[in-house]
Amino acid sequence: MNFDLSDEQRMLQETVQQFIENECPATKLREIFEGDEGHDPVLWKGLVEMGVAGLAIPEEYGGAGLEILDLAVVSETLGYGALPGPFFNHMVGSLAIAWGGSDAQKERWLPQLANGEAIATIAFSDPEEHWQPDQWQLAPGGTLSGVFTNVPLASSSELIVVGLAGGELGIVEANDSGVHCDSMGGADRTRRIDQVKLENARCELLEKGSAISGRVRDAALVLLAADAFGGSRRLLEMCVEYAKTREQFGVVIGAFQGLKHQLADMALDVEPNCGLYWYAAHAQDHAPEEAERIAAIAKSHITDRFMQVARDAVEAHGGIGFTWECDVQIWFKRAMFDRAFLGTPSHHRSRAAALADW
Amino acid sequence: MDLSYGGEAENYREKVKEFLDASWPLEGEEKELSFNDQCTIFRRRATEAGFLYRNIPKKYGGSEQVSNPLHAQIIREEFSRRIAPTEARGIGTMMLVPTLLERGEEWQKEMFVERTILGEINWCQGYSEPGSGSDLASLKTRGELVDGEWVINGQKIWTTSAHEADYMFILVRTEPEASKHAGISYLLLDMKQPGVEVRPLRQMTGTIDFNEVFFTDAKTPENWIVGKRGEGWRVSRTTLKHERNSIGATSQTRAQFRNLVELARSVELKGRPAIEDESVRQRLAALEGYILSHRYSGFRQLSKDIAGEDPGIISMMMKLYSTNIGNEVSKLAMDLIGDAGMLAAGQSKILSVPKQKSQGWIGQYMYSLGIAIAGGTANIQRNVIAERGLGLPRDSAADRSKAN
Numbered sequence: 001m002n003f004d005l006s007d008e009q010r011m012l013q014e015t016v017q018q019f020i021e022n023e024c025p026a027t028k029l030r031e032i033f034e035g036d037e038g039h040d041p042v043l044w045k046g047l048v049e050m051g052v053a054g055l056a057i058p059e060e061y062g063g064a065g066l067e068i069l070d071l072a073v074v075s076e077t078l079g080y081g082a083l084p085g086p087f088f089n090h091m092v093g094s095l096a097i098a099w100g101g102s103d104a105q106k107e108r109w110l111p112q113l114a115n116g117e118a119i120a121t122i123a124f125s126d127p128e129e130h131w132q133p134d135q136w137q138l139a140p141g142g143t144l145s146g147v148f149t150n151v152p153l154a155s156s157s158e159l160i161v162v163g164l165a166g167g168e169l170g171i172v173e174a175n176d177s178g179v180h181c182d183s184m185g186g187a188d189r190t191r192r193i194d195q196v197k198l199e200n201a202r203c204e205l206l207e208k209g210s211a212i213s214g215r216v217r218d219a220a221l222v223l224l225a226a227d228a229f230g231g232s233r234r235l236l237e238m239c240v241e242y243a244k245t246r247e248q249f250g251v252v253i254g255a256f257q258g259l260k261h262q263l264a265d266m267a268l269d270v271e272p273n274c275g276l277y278w279y280a281a282h283a284q285d286h287a288p289e290e291a292e293r294i295a296a297i298a299k300s301h302i303t304d305r306f307m308q309v310a311r312d313a314v315e316a317h318g319g320i321g322f323t324w325e326c327d328v329q330i331w332f333k334r335a336m337f338d339r340a341f342l343g344t345p346s347h348h349r350s351r352a353a354a355l356a357d358w
Numbered sequence: 359m360d361l362s363y364g365g366e367a368e369n370y371r372e373k374v375k376e377f378l379d380a381s382w383p384l385e386g387e388e389k390e391l392s393f394n395d396q397c398t399i400f401r402r403r404a405t406e407a408g409f410l411y412r413n414i415p416k417k418y419g420g421s422e423q424v425s426n427p428l429h430a431q432i433i434r435e436e437f438s439r440r441i442a443p444t445e446a447r448g449i450g451t452m453m454l455v456p457t458l459l460e461r462g463e464e465w466q467k468e469m470f471v472e473r474t475i476l477g478e479i480n481w482c483q484g485y486s487e488p489g490s491g492s493d494l495a496s497l498k499t500r501g502e503l504v505d506g507e508w509v510i511n512g513q514k515i516w517t518t519s520a521h522e523a524d525y526m527f528i529l530v531r532t533e534p535e536a537s538k539h540a541g542i543s544y545l546l547l548d549m550k551q552p553g554v555e556v557r558p559l560r561q562m563t564g565t566i567d568f569n570e571v572f573f574t575d576a577k578t579p580e581n582w583i584v585g586k587r588g589e590g591w592r593v594s595r596t597t598l599k600h601e602r603n604s605i606g607a608t609s610q611t612r613a614q615f616r617n618l619v620e621l622a623r624s625v626e627l628k629g630r631p632a633i634e635d636e637s638v639r640q641r642l643a644a645l646e647g648y649i650l651s652h653r654y655s656g657f658r659q660l661s662k663d664i665a666g667e668d669p670g671i672i673s674m675m676m677k678l679y680s681t682n683i684g685n686e687v688s689k690l691a692m693d694l695i696g697d698a699g700m701l702a703a704g705q706s707k708i709l710s711v712p713k714q715k716s717q718g719w720i721g722q723y724m725y726s727l728g729i730a731i732a733g734g735t736a737n738i739q740r741n742v743i744a745e746r747g748l749g750l751p752r753d754s755a756a757d758r759s760k761a762n
Contacts (some may be wrong), residue, residue, distance in 0.1 A: 303649025
């Protein structure tokens with residue numbers, strides 16, 4: 001029994017954490033958050049150089065061939081730092097090709113994704129919020145015409161993995177003349193979203209798309225859960241730090257029981273979720289019979305808790321917490337993304353109930 | 359990450375199973391003994407085999423094993439699978455024995471430890487008083503040394519099992535001039551004496567688990583003190599390094615959840631089984647988020663224990679977390695039983711012995727509050743999490759105040 005991260009996983013986490021502290025401190029984060037792109041190519045290049053882009057890609061294609069848990073611990077760290085950029089969509093897009101592509105498709109795309117030449121993103125949602133593979137509408141074909149919404153960083157990506165009817169997956173190259181990306185803005189300014197309109201855009205179907213699109217979705221849910229855990233952990237720390245420094249009535253406010261109890265309850269919404277996301281991630285590679293359901297529960301539960309912690313964090317900061325300057329809002333909006341992307345908690349609870357043995 | 363227990367541990371499991379195959383239930387003439395006597399006999403054998411009282415020295419009746427949280431977990435699993443008696447769970451075993459082993463005189467250990475762990479003698483804990491709950495160190499029950507005996511006057515309350523106990527370990531104020539914490543001593547006391555009066559307290563559930571205890575010139579020998587005079591507060595804080603039951607509570611919350619699912623299957627909502635109702639399904643799935651995060655937090659704790667590392671803040675949260683889950687389970691159950699939730703309550707004084715399924719849940723609905731209060735209220739747990747876990751300043755009033 002060793003339900004804990006390995007030394008390698010800890011090291012991976014620490015390395016990424018160190019990178020974020022050095023390369024994306026509060027001022028830099030704020031700059032990207034306020035900027036127009038929501039993505040800093042230099043920052044992403046740094047991660048690429050550390051090998052992060054290829055974490056999910058098999059070694060034979062130039063990646064690290066790691067497991068979902070390894071990706072998830074990185075996701076937690078990025079959530080903790082609210083790191084802007086394409087990590088999430090790139091990981092999920094890479095997994096789709098690594099799991100569903102033919103040898104030729106993998107040969108063609110994975111090395112570029114692993115070495116950072118290309119960024120992948122995912123178009124899994126349409127204007128009617130059909131997020132799940134069994135809901136996808138657009139009929140598969142060599143050319144596609146239709147609209148995808150909530151596509152993370154489509155305008156900064158080279159490759160769009162699109163979800164198609166029957167749970168199929170296709171690859172659309174973003175520079176195709178039939179691809180039109182328009183910013184949807186998005187509350188989370190660390191992971192901007194676009195609308196992608198396809199007009200007779202060329203599409204190459206992944207060989208085993210319908211067989212693996214459910215697994216890809218599950219892995220994505222786990223990564224969101226991990227990001228949410230990291231983000232909620234950070235918010236709790238920010239609140240505790242504030243409570244230890246802000247003084248009223250001549251003492252630090254953290255000495256007041258009202259606030260102490262609020263922070264203790266927040267901690268209860270954070271810390272117990274670590275094991276849940278670990279297990280959900282672990283199950284993706286080691287307990288396939290549980291993988292789908294535990295991913296749905298982890299995503300619904302942890303992103304819901306993250307949102308609650310974010311609301312509590314604004315309150316715990318008082319007036320300053322409600323301002324644009326206060327960094328709490330960065331994570332608040334990150335929580336909104338984690339919670340809504342790929343379907344709301346109640347949607348995934350319905351799925352978990354349908355998959356239950358009760 | 360490895361969730362299996364590993365080969366060495368599975369070999370150990372076989373040893374435990376072999377022992378249980380041969381030892382429980384008892385056979386032949388022993389089967390005719392009272393259940394209590396059967397338990398005592400079995401506990402003695404299980405201890406000799408090294409499966410119970412593992413952290414207690416052999417000379418005091420324990421099995422003195424090297425600490426191994428995984429072995430301890432396997433023993434719990436296999437014993438519970440066979441419904442075999444485990445360690446006597448009274449407050450004597452849990453609280454007094456560790457204290458005596460750490461702080462007691464040799465003769466005290468010899469006199470009390472073995473008889474306590476075998477369940478031959480029962481203890482109660484004399485801590486809380488009407489005016490001293492969370493602020494326990496303000497306690498006022500007096501102990502005065504008169505002619506080589508402690509003479510005790512005052513009152514304790516919420517004393518679990520006082521009506522069945524042979525002895526009490528009690529905190530009394532022996533040094534009235536000393537500061538709050540330094541004026542307390544830790545004494546042992548015979549409950550069967552004229553100066554001790556036990557009055558039961560009936561709970562809102564209708565049952566009686568605890569009592570008020572009144573002392574009027576109750577007596578105990580001068581040397582029935584653990585630690586020195588005025589050291590009682592520190593003595594009462596003694597905790598022995600033990601093999602924490604990290605995932606015991608998490609299996610309990612899972613069992614509660616399974617019962618809740620059974621309830622949802624058996625009652626109807628809008629003419630259909632409640633379990634088919636979307637809002638019920640949402641709430642069950644939401645609860646499962648808590649149940650599973652609790653479960654895997656238990657695994658995290660167990661792994662840290664095995665590695666001999668401090669699990670950190672998570673270990674301070676487990677009680678409050680399971681309390682919260684218990685509350686939510688009961689609330690959903692009350693919604694599911696609907697009107698029965700108000701009707702049945704008036705019909706029976708004792709709700710913990712359910713005549714109908716709904717009554718068990720009504721009892722549970724109230725008991726979950728008892729659990730929230732016992733052993734440190736939810737708010738005290740929050741203080742612990744905030745102060746020791748998050749490092750927020752201690753409540754200054756808690757340090758300054760004096761007993762009067």
